[in-house]
Amino acid sequence: MAPPSANRSGSNKKAQLGLFAGYLAAGLGATLGALLLAISLWRPETFNGMRSMASDAAAPVGEAGAATRVGSRNFFEAIAGYYNAGSKNAELEEEIQIARVRLAEARALEQENERLKAVLELTNDDPPPVATARLIGSTSASTRRFAYLSAGTSDGVTPGMPVTSPLGLVGRVLETGRETSRVLLLTDTDSVVPVRRATDNTVAFAEGRADGSLRIRLINLGINPLSEGDIFVTSGAGGLFHPGTAVAMVSEVTDDGAIGRLLSNPAATDVVIVQPIWQGETLEAMEEPLDTEPDSE
């Protein structure tokens, strides 16, 4: 489409000025953007409040999305059940339903058993969770890997808390709003988790690679003892993550470690658990300045 005549100023002084003002405003906008970008790269936490307010405001959209997903499944099931009901004995139907549920439960149990065996009963002594919440979205268009969680400060969530699913670690809380919080997923390149091999004490760091896999970097360099299929769990070093939560499985061995596959794929997890920081008191005590001056009396 041809541009409106406003784009051709000609010798019209007013139109020339208007056009100039447009370029000026756009240029100022770009400059402001560059400044804000520089500030937020230099001090990433500067605009956290604004962002969590915005995600609080839009949380109902995400909740509605998650709810319709669950609702529509039930809706279709309901229609299907109604459609078949005429041709079947009601009693038989009920029995079959129960049997199906039992079978599904048994299958789920079987699968869970397999997985738990694989990670060597690692989730036995979990601390009581802070909150149970839903992952309502993720920054699926950006290179950063954040997820939005449907629990915030009103549920007792604070930044730094680990987020887990029954299958393993998902990430940790980065910033909190009143009703939502932002979670740094394990696959973000800023995420580093101290891990150890489940079978022995080979310690390593699991770093995100932004493409869905983790890079496992061994701390003690030497002969690489890893092999495909090794399971890594959190080691508890650093005091943030509860030790023994499953993290990754080695899928490819490299020179200085391995590439790992996430055990707890956040795409497949609906409900997650927010855990307290493992050694929160110790960490707080470490951050306070030491009382070096003894009382003079």
Next chain:
Amino acid sequence: MERLSPSARRDAYGSKINRAHSPVLAYGVPWLTIMIACLVPLLPIIALAPIVPPLGYLLLLGWRLSRPGVLPMWAGLPLGLFNDLYSGQPLGSSILLFSLTLISLELIEIRFPWRSFLQDWLIAALFIPIYLLASALFSGAQIGFDQLPILIPQCLLAVIAFPIVAKMITLFDRLRLTRVKRIG
């Protein structure tokens, strides 16, 4: 008896008699649709890698290319700010990129005022990879040179999605120009 032409009283935008376009719709629909598209991160998709096309940016391109008059040149500031609040990028990255996009589209517009859809698509296919690459650089994620291929699927998806987005924009455009205001 002479007959009126069928388009004399009605056209695709509704009755021509006693009705006029609403300025709120005519100017508001582009802003509103772009802002809704910026809310894509709240879709219940938990992605392990960047894969979903940057819908807000695609709509901005589409509106600006098909309807040059509806978005002022400074629109990159408010729309970019809104996008930054949800996209997970550091604040300021979309403000900068949206503004630069609008300025460069203005320059392209002056050089090529009459374009076909294919040319629009070509322009979009040029802008989208630059936008994604710049976003990845500005995101603060430590992405090495060997990891840049993770952007390729998203890039291709976004380029392929552009005609669909453009088609959607024509539907929104019809809504935008519907005559809803009563005169007299």
